[in-house]
Amino acid sequence: MADLLFNLFAVLTLVAAAGVVINRNAVNAAMCLLLSLVGVAGLFVVLDAYLLAFLLLLVYAGAIVALFLFIVMLLDAKGDVPAPVRKIPLLARIMALVLVIAGISSFFARGQLPSPDPATTPALGASLKLYAYQLFTVYLLPVQILGFLLLIAMIGVIVLSKKFEGLDDIK
Amino acid sequence: MIAPTLNAYLAISVLLxxxxLLGVLIRRNVLVIFMCLELMLVASTIALVAYSRFNGTMDGNVFVFFILTVAAAEVAVGLAIIVALFRKRQTTAVQDLNTLKN
Structure with a gap:
């Protein structure tokens, strides 16, 4: 069952991600991003990180993609013009192809990490208590800094979205 | 069918x-480039969660928390910059936004 779900979500993630790159229309690209994020959340569920899957959907799919769609529609962004085909030297093409093939083949030949059996390893990400414990003990300072980061981002966005006339206004 | 091993998760992370990265390089719309940046951020979180799960540690999961927060702040600021830029230049195409070139 985990096998089937893993394959399903992996394919969904990668195909939708390719859709983000391929789609000319920015709205369709945002929708593909949403699908890809759902796939990633599914992978998190297969990895027993339920809270993270939920947060990913909430923060990314709920807030970030909605914000993207909002801006795309606000700016009325038209589709892309196709990228001009540039002349790439033959040598560079061959070198790139050889590098890609060498990388992939070395990954399959010797890039295998020892994979512990998930059944014997405790799924620490499944329990909420451990997150709270870690966030309020070991990672307390980073959490505080993140709070400040969000505050600074909020102030920055307010400043950026103020309308100013030319450079005189900044002085 | 591919078995869900650590290597399989890392392969998905790398592919994503x-x-x-491909999208950042070939797309011309600032908004779509930004979406592809988000994809790259999410790809790194898959690797972190997979390492955490297979090694029985908690640190990777907590880092995903931080990545989510930073991504939210980044998107807010980035989209504000894009909107400000659009108000000034009336375009979201990167080939027209080359004032700093040369």
Whole structure:
């Protein structure tokens, strides 16, 4: 069952991600991003990180993609013009192809990490208590800094979205 | 069918990152480039969660928390910059936004 779900979500993630790159229309690209994020959340569920899957959907799919769609529609962004085909030297093409093939083949030949059996390893990400414990003990300072980061981002966005006339206004 | 081993998760993470990077390189719309940046961020979280799950540690999961927060702040600021830029230049195409070139 985990096998089937893993394959399903992996394919969904990668195909939708390719859709983000391929789609000319920015709205369709945002929708593909949403699908890809759902796939990633599914992978998190297969990895027993339920809270993270939920947060990913909430923060990314709920807030970030909605914000993207909002801006795309606000700016009325038209589709892309196709990228001009540039002349790439033959040598560079061959070198790139050889590098890609060498990388992939070395990954399959010797890039295998020892994979512990998930059944014997405790799924620490499944329990909420451990997150709270870690966030309020070991990672307390980073959490505080993140709070400040969000505050600074909020102030920055307010400043950026103020309308100013030319450079005189900044002085 | 591919078994869900650590290597399989890392391969997905790498592929997703590569797709995002490709999008950043070939797309011309600032908004779509930004979406592809988000894809790259999410790809790194898959690797973190997979390492955490297979090694029985908690640190990777907590880092995903931080990545989510930073991504939210980044998107807010980035989109504000894009909107300000659009108000000034009336375009979201990167080939027209080359004031700093040369």
């Amino acid at each position: 990152f590569a797709i995002g």
